[in-house]
Amino acid sequence: MPELGKYAFAVLTSYGVTIALLAGVVLLSLWQGARMRRALAEVEARASEAVDG
Amino acid sequence: MSIWEYANPKKFMQTSAWALPWVTGLTVLCLGVGLVWGFFFTPDDYKQGSTVKIMFLHVPAAMMAINAWVMMLVTSLIWVIRRHHVSALAAKAAAPVGLTFTLIALATGALWGQPMWGTWWAWDPRLTSFLILALFYLGYIALWNAVENPDTAADLTSVLCVVGSVFALLSRYAVKFWNQGLHQDSTILKVGEKDPLDPAFYQPLVVCIFGFIFLFLALVLLRTRTEIRARRLSALVSRERLA
């Protein structure tokens, strides 16, 4: 851990806020992506069944 | 072989599926190296002390916040002119990422300003412009969400993006004018106009900037893929309903 001196609060909070926000948007994107992939796979399976059946 | 081939959703899905892991890898590499370097292995600035470490977050985020809007403007124009769906969806996918970068730039700016300028918030031209930029992002995203028909939404948001760009530029100069006009503000320290940057800060900063660029690319690719899937899903569902 580097010595941050009297500005430790500002520096640490900046890194904390940034990482939290970035993690937020990354996780949100991943979650939306996964959900959409599942939903699409389900409907596509149904669609191909309909064609085969 | 031209760039317009990527306007075909299928082609885009193939290429992006190939590119996404690479871009993600580069993101992790650059951001990891840059941030660890910036946080642990940079000296304190003689004037600003350890707060100089905030620069490695603040500057790239601010750059990409503006670049993301420019990218949305370009993709919106491509949609209006050539009507490639992937382009419109990419603009839609980029907006929340750009908003996040804007918020990061604002938050880190406030945290940096508190010890340096003695205030969390100054109505400094740059800060004010970014606040306005955040409002533009919010309005853009809200309009996408409010319109049900996807093509209508793409058209309307494109028009908004073009008009918004003009007004964002205007606001930028208006805000500069406004603050220089009457209230001289001595607390302003312009980020871009510092004394030449020491290599010890410059090198990790460049790595971080590349990290943010790759992060933006990776997120836009990922989110555009999601949007394309969403489009296909709604097409399949409506076909099922017809059958």
Place this chain on the structure above:
Amino acid sequence: MIALLVRDLRLAFRAGGGFGLGLAFFLLVAVLVPLGVGPEGGTLATIAPGILWVGALLACLLSLDRIFALDFEDGSLDLLATAPLPLEGAVAVKAAAHWLVTGLPLTLVSPVLGLLLFLPADGYFWLVVSLGLGTPALSIIGAFGAALTVGLKRGGLLLSLLVLPLYVPTLIFGAEVVKRGAMGMDPGTPLALLAAITAGSAALLPFAAAAAIRVNLR
């Protein structure tokens, strides 16, 4: 075009509320601010230009969704879109009508409200000039916002969110004119820029607004 203007004006006066509402709101702002800030003349005089401009802006915002919404509901917007008059022209006329029923009365009553807020004597002339020059821009930008949201069910709040950031330059230059005028400085530069915004918006935004309406009517 004249017929459309007359029709819009007549509707605005007849429908009740649409016309007086913005004006009443403007008056309320000017009355409420001193109640909140305190009656000290000095403070009020400093913030008067800003308050009057923000009040005018919000009052303008109130009636924006009426520009196209009623016509969209009863189908006359479809008629306008197919009429021989270009839609761009119709948009401009409707924005002008909106200005005549909100911006112009606001401009005319603003000196009275300046009195309530202890606006310095030098400021009155510039207040009227800046509002007269600036409120047309507010109406046109607002018409663009209204065109974007015309087909939406919950358009009102979205309209405010879309239009307010677009109002920023107008507000800054407008308030700056009054501020400089009130302090006895030369307000020429912001006044010229304000006029430029109004002229530019009037020239270009009707096209964007008409494009948005065509999309919404599709």
